[in-house]
Amino acid sequence: xxxxxxxxxxxxxxxxxxxxxxxxxxxxxxxxxxxxxxxxxxxxxxxxxxxxxxxxxxxxxxxxxxxxxxxxxxxxxxxxxxxxxxxxxxxxxxxxxxxxxxxxxxxxxxxxxxxxxxxxxxxxxxxxxxxxxxxxxxxxxxxxxxxxxxxxxxxxxxxxxxxxxxxxxxxxxxxxxxxxxxxxxxxxxxxxxxxxxxxxxxxxxxxxxxxxxxxxxxxxxxx
Amino acid sequence: xxxxxxxxxxxxxxxxxxxxxxxxxxxxxxxxxxxxxxxxxxxxxxxxxxxxxxxxxxxxxxxxxxxx
Numbered sequence: 001x002x003x004x005x006x007x008x009x010x011x012x013x014x015x016x017x018x019x020x021x022x023x024x025x026x027x028x029x030x031x032x033x034x035x036x037x038x039x040x041x042x043x044x045x046x047x048x049x050x051x052x053x054x055x056x057x058x059x060x061x062x063x064x065x066x067x068x069x070x071x072x073x074x075x076x077x078x079x080x081x082x083x084x085x086x087x088x089x090x091x092x093x094x095x096x097x098x099x100x101x102x103x104x105x106x107x108x109x110x111x112x113x114x115x116x117x118x119x120x121x122x123x124x125x126x127x128x129x130x131x132x133x134x135x136x137x138x139x140x141x142x143x144x145x146x147x148x149x150x151x152x153x154x155x156x157x158x159x160x161x162x163x164x165x166x167x168x169x170x171x172x173x174x175x176x177x178x179x180x181x182x183x184x185x186x187x188x189x190x191x192x193x194x195x196x197x198x199x200x201x202x203x204x205x206x207x208x209x210x211x212x213x214x215x216x217x218x219x220x221x222x223x
Numbered sequence: 224x225x226x227x228x229x230x231x232x233x234x235x236x237x238x239x240x241x242x243x244x245x246x247x248x249x250x251x252x253x254x255x256x257x258x259x260x261x262x263x264x265x266x267x268x269x270x271x272x273x274x275x276x277x278x279x280x281x282x283x284x285x286x287x288x289x290x291x
Binding site: 036055056057074076077099100101102157160161162168170171172173174175184188201202204205206207208209210212 | 226238240243244245246265266267269270272273274276278281282283284285286287288289
């Protein structure tokens with residue numbers, strides 16, 4: 001399958017370029033397909049490509065020495081990942097795993113530099129993409145370092161236990177995130193931590209509180 | 224009947240991203256709208272909810288206390 005010009009036209013990086021410009025860029029874009037759960041970028045390795053997701057979705061995450069995972073972002077069609085090492089020359093700052101079958105468009109580091117030199121007008125587009133990324137990451141840093149989100153998640157769980165009548169609100173991770181004033185990714189991590197600590201058990205669509213006292217202790221820790 | 228993710232058809236634009244990430248084939252695009260196919264294989268991974276760009280899918284949790 002050939003790289004689609006129509007797709008390149010819709011990518012933020014290349015917004016405003018003429019068809020002739022896009023044609024010349026297209027020659028530097030390579031295709032890569034991957035199945036579900038394939039690691040397409042590994043944290044710490046030398047960066048080879050900047051990727052655009054043409055179809056499917058990719059999860060970008062960091063892994064701690066203990067194997068804990070923190071999702072940084074979910075990359076959808078039209079969006080890019082692994083931009084930073086392409087521009088600063090360092091190793092991949094995070095890993096990327098496919099969430100299903102994906103089609104990726106890749107551009108090599110040297111080629112991206114050439115594209116920027118030959119089409120300086122896209123520098124502003126790239127700056128906007130990177131600025132948006134910085135804003136999103138700053139917000140995540142704030143959540144992870146200053147807010148005791150796990151206390152709030154514990155409180156939300158406690159306050160929304162199904163009553164004896166069998167009725168009670170059912171909450172999505174997105175709703176819990178909105179209630180805790182944080183990102184969905186941080187709620188996902190908090191639920192995993194609570195499960196690892198034996199406080200709750202995730203059983204398909206049920207969150208079973210297995211240690212109510214421990215949950216109460218966590219929610220009472222002052223912020 | 225088993226619990227399955229919920230689709231808000233008014234929000235669904237039929238992009239099919241959720242179908243591509245669903246590992247148990249519980250989702251399909253039918254006439255440009257995502258439809259749920261009931262299956263016990265759905266393990267509530269919530270990836271469909273996470274990727275949906277329009278917020279049309281929800282995987283809500285029921286919170287209960289374990290019977291002692």
